[in-house]
Amino acid sequence: MRRWIAHLPGRVFLLLMLAGFGLIASASLEYFDFGTLPGFMLEKLPLRFESLWLFTLRAHVASALLTFPLCIALMTRFVQRRAALHRVLGRVTGVVVLLVLVPSGAVLALDAKGGALVSAGFLLSGAIVAGFMVRGVLAARRRDLVTHRHAMQHVFAQMSVAVSSRVLMIALDRAGMHPELAYVIALWGPVLASAAAVELPAACRGVLRMLAASQRRAALSRFEPLKGTPS
Amino acid sequence: MKAIRWSYFGAFALASLPSFASADEPFGWAKNRVDEVIVKPVSARERGGGFSRGRPPPRQSRIRITQASESRDASNRAFVPFAIDVRWGSSEWNKDDVVGCVYRESGKVFVKIGDGYRPAAILLGKDLEPVAGVCVAAPPPARS
DSSP states (O other), X not given: XXXXXXXXXXXXXHHHHHHHHHHHHHHTGGGGOTTSOOHHHHXXXXXXXXXXXXXXXXXXXXXXXXXXXXXXXXXXXXXXXXXXXXXXXXXXXXXXXXXXXXXXXXXXXXXXXXXHHHHHHHHHHHHHHHXXXXXXXXXXXXTOHHHHHHHHHHHHHHHTHHHHHHHHHHHHHHTTOOHHHHHHHHHHHHHHHHHHHHHHHHHHHXXXXXXXHHHHHHHHHTTHHHHHSOO | OHHHHHHHHHHHHHHTGGGGOOTTSTTHHHHHHHXXXXXXXXXXXXXXXXXXXXXXXXXXXXXXXXXXSOEEOTTOOEEEEXXXXXXXTTSOOEEEEEEEEEETTTOOEEEEETTEEEEGGGGGTOOOOOOTTTTOOOOOOOOO
């Protein structure tokens, strides 16, 4: 029971991400209506290379729609307990993220609405995803599961920005904030918070481990004078 | 979810306010035409894009005719230029969110994107190229 409660926040988070994925998927259907221009693109017109930009956007959305639910599945205990399945899904996800999602996101980031500050936010998020994906894959290959888990948590945390930033945008819009400012806050806030959400618990665990080690050393040092006493 | 729907309904209702432009008002016909061709359909389209990175629908919009008299293009067709201003919440009006012109006889509406004018249907997602010569006032005829 205690274990079930300990895993509850993680399960709730995964369910929220799944619901967010459903909403994003339904809102993204218009990107694959090849007869019309998506509303998101109309905001950006005129574009220098309209067709290329639209192709990149479609590649980015399609890869995100494939990899995000795969990341959710990979984070579940059900898949983590099945090593062979975890390996296959992980490889597919890693390849699509590194070869399609991140490169297309970087291209779109250069032309992001909101200017250089927003571009920098998207590029930072993409760099975290790519960097930790490579680190996580290398860690898995040498069976370093602690590093693998930590790296993949960063990847998933940054992918969850897709949901959290949209939720924040809606909240800030309802609060009456101007969309341009809301867009910047709704990007940088979740990007930094997601990185912190992974690093802070790890840092806390590290501090606790250090404290425990120093307590052990202190306890042992109390017995040190006995070493020199004649038996 | 219901609350979000209501907010879109509110935005749609407020966005529809310019439709009350009276026909007696100067260029009331032009405002009504812009409302019919751009404001109402774009609001309806934006209502469907709830969970995207797209700009949220404005709470209010207003149509302004930006010239005191009609102009005529190189083909001698009369048109009036307009601008649509939008606002979110209690923020300032965001002026010239959409700029374009509406033709009196044909009722055709064009919007400025970059340096060119394209048919207003592009705002509803139709991939349309710029039309040369529209919305540009011809120079007055030289006196002989």
